Amino acid sequence: MPWDKEKTRRLLDGIERLAPRELRLMEVCGTHTMAIAASGLKSMLPSTVKLLSGPGCPVCVTPPQVIDKVLELSMEKDVILASYGDMLRVPGSRAGDSLLRRRALGAHVETVYSAVDAVELALKNPDRQVVFLGVGFETTAPGTAAAVLTAREKGAKNFTLWSMLKTVEPALRALIKSDGFNVDGFLCPGHVATIIGAKGFRFLPDEYDLPAVVAGFEPEDILLAVYKLVKQLSEKEPKLENEYTRAVSFDGNRLAQRIMEECFETRFDLWRGLGGIEKSGLGLREELSDYDAQRRFKITIPTSETPTACRCGEVITGRLAPALCPLFGKRCTPEDPVGPCMVSSEGACAAAWKYECLP
Numbered sequence: 001m002p003w004d005k006e007k008t009r010r011l012l013d014g015i016e017r018l019a020p021r022e023l024r025l026m027e028v029c030g031t032h033t034m035a036i037a038a039s040g041l042k043s044m045l046p047s048t049v050k051l052l053s054g055p056g057c058p059v060c061v062t063p064p065q066v067i068d069k070v071l072e073l074s075m076e077k078d079v080i081l082a083s084y085g086d087m088l089r090v091p092g093s094r095a096g097d098s099l100l101r102r103r104a105l106g107a108h109v110e111t112v113y114s115a116v117d118a119v120e121l122a123l124k125n126p127d128r129q130v131v132f133l134g135v136g137f138e139t140t141a142p143g144t145a146a147a148v149l150t151a152r153e154k155g156a157k158n159f160t161l162w163s164m165l166k167t168v169e170p171a172l173r174a175l176i177k178s179d180g181f182n183v184d185g186f187l188c189p190g191h192v193a194t195i196i197g198a199k200g201f202r203f204l205p206d207e208y209d210l211p212a213v214v215a216g217f218e219p220e221d222i223l224l225a226v227y228k229l230v231k232q233l234s235e236k237e238p239k240l241e242n243e244y245t246r247a248v249s250f251d252g253n254r255l256a257q258r259i260m261e262e263c264f265e266t267r268f269d270l271w272r273g274l275g276g277i278e279k280s281g282l283g284l285r286e287e288l289s290d291y292d293a294q295r296r297f298k299i300t301i302p303t304s305e306t307p308t309a310c311r312c313g314e315v316i317t318g319r320l321a322p323a324l325c326p327l328f329g330k331r332c333t334p335e336d337p338v339g340p341c342m343v344s345s346e347g348a349c350a351a352a353w354k355y356e357c358l359p
Contacts (some may be wrong), residue, residue, distance in 0.1 A: 004220065008044075011220075011227045018227075018234040024050045024182055025229055026318050028168060029189030030057035030346020031217055032046045037221035037351035041226075047222025049230065052318035053348035055171050055274065056189055058136045059086045060316050060340045060347050063272040066308045067092040069299055070133065070162070074099055074107040076297070080125060082110045082118040085135035089343045115140075115147030115161075122159035124149065130156075135164045138200075141280040141282055142256035145263035148284065148291050152317050161294035163283055163346040165267055168192050169200060170280035175317055175338035176208055178274070185211035185229040185320060187222065190244040192246070195260075197252025198242040205238040216244040263288060273338070276303055299352055310339030322352040329353065 013181070021078060027033055033053045034270045036042060042051055055061050062354040071092050074081050089100040090111060103109040108128070112118050112236065118132035144165060153157040168189065175181060204212040211232035213227035224241045232238055242248055271280025284292045293299070305313075307328060314320035322328055322341065332338035332356045341349035 007220065008223065011223050012044060012046075015049060015206055015227050015230050018230045021350065022048050022050065023184045023186060023230060023233055024052055024318070025185050025226060026052045026054040026183045027187040027222075028054040028056040028172065029095045029191060030060070030186055030189075030344065031191065032056065032189065032215065032222060033348050034351045035219065036215050036222060037355035040355070041219060041222060042356075047228070049226065051226075052183065053316060054186075055175065055291055055316045056168075056342070057316065057344050057346045057348070058140075059090055059167065059344040060165070060312055061166065061171070061271045061273070062135065062340065063088070063270050063299075064091075064093040064308050064310075065302045065304075066164065066270065068306065069099060069301055071099065071102055072133065073297060073299065074102045074109055075105075078128050078293065080108045080110060080121065080128050080130045082112045082121055082130055085111050087133055087135055087243075088345045089337065091123075091125045091338060091343075093308050094315065095309070095338050097298060106210065108122045116150055119147050119151045119154065119156055119159050120266045122156040123154060124249065125276075126158060126342055128161050129156065129296075132159070132161050132163060134161050134185075137192050138195045138260070139164050139324060141264065142195065143258050144251075145259045147257070147287060151291060152288070157290070160291050161284065161297050162293035162299075162312065163264070163281070165264070165282040166271070167280055169203065170277045171271060171274060172204070174274050174280075178208070178317070179317065183210070184233055185230070185238075186213075187211050187225050188214045190214055190221075191218050191246060193242075193248040193279055194245065195253050195256050197249050198240060198248055200252070202240050205240050210237045214240075214244050215246050216247065219289045229286075260287045270301060270305075271301065273303070275305070275315045296310045308339070312339040312341040312349070315341050322349040323356070325349070
C-alpha cells in the first residue's frame with residue numbers, strides 16, 4: 001500500500017506535538033518488527049518516541065535447552081523431524097549446532113509448510129516416527145490442532161506433535177512484572193488478535209494502566225497505532241483500541257478458539273529471556289496424549305536456561321537494541337547466526353541487519 005503523504009505528515013506532526021518526553025512503545029509481533037524496520041518508521045518518528053521489540057517471534061522465544069533436546073531427538077533412529085524453515089537454522093546452546101547441521105550428519109529433517117503436511121509425511125512413511133515441531137502463538141495453534149485431529153481421523157499413529165506453542169498474555173504479564181520493566185504502551189499483535197479477539201488485551205489498561213492498540217501491518221496501520229498510543233499517554237487515559245478493525249473483532253474467531261480448546265490445555269512453559277511462566281504454553285489434552293511427542297519419547301527439559309553468548313533474551317524483552325549486542329554483525333550474522341533473533345525471518349536482529357545497519 002503506498003504512503004498517503006498528507007496523512008502521514010499529519011500523524012507525525014501529531015505524534016511530535018503529543019510526545020514532549022521520551023515514550024517507549026513495544027510491538028509484540030515479529031511481523032510488526034519486520035514491517036517497522038522495512039518501512040523506516042523509526043527514523044521518521046521524533047526522537048522522543050522509541051519503538052522496542054518484544055517477545056513476539058515464536059522461534060526467538062524458544063530457549064536453547066529446548067533446542068538442545070530437539071537436536072538430540074533428531075539423531076534417533078527411525079525418527080523424522082518436521083518443522084517450518086526457520087527452526088532448522090536455530091542454534092542450540094552450542095553455536096553452529098542446528099537441525100541443518102544434524103541433517104548434514106545424517107538426521108532425517110524435513111521442511112514443511114503446514115502442520116497437516118507433517119501428517120501426510122507420516123502417512124507416507126508408516127515405518128518411521130514423524131515428529132512435528134509445533135512452534136507459534138495463538139495464530140498457528142488452530143492449524144496445529146487441526147493437524148492432530150486429522151492424524152487421529154486418518155489413523156496416523158506414527159505422528160506426534162512436540163508442542164512449543166505459547167500464549168501471549170502470560171508472557172506480557174511476566175514481562176511487566178520483571179525487574180527493570182520500562183515500557184509505556186503496547187502495539188498488540190494483529191495476527192494473534194484475529195484468533196483471540198481484541199478483548200485478549202484488555203488486561204493491559206484494566207490491570208496495569210498501560211495503553212494498548214491492536215495494529216495492522218501496513219506502515220500507516222503502525223503509524224496510526226503509535227499516534228493512538230501517544231495520544232492516550234498525553235491524555236493520561238490508558239485504554240484498549242482496535243486499529244485493525246478490518247481483520248480483528250472484539251471476540252475473535254470462535255471456531256478457531258473451539259478447536260484450540262478441543263486439543264490443548266494451558267501448561268507451564270519456558271521462554272527465552274523470561275524463564276518459566278505458568279499457563280503460558282499449550283500442551284495436548286490427556287485424551288490426545290498418544291500424539292504427544294514429549295510423552296512418547298520421554299523428553300524432559302531442564303528448567304534453567306543454558307548459558308550462551310547470545311543476548312536475544314535481552315533483545316526480545318526490550319532491554320537491548322540489536323546493534324548494541326557485542327556479537328551483532330561480527331560473530332553473529334545471517335550467514336552464521338549465533339542466536340534465533342538473527343535466524344528468524346521475524347527476528348529483531350535480522351530486521352535490524354537487513355534494513356537498519358547495512359550501508
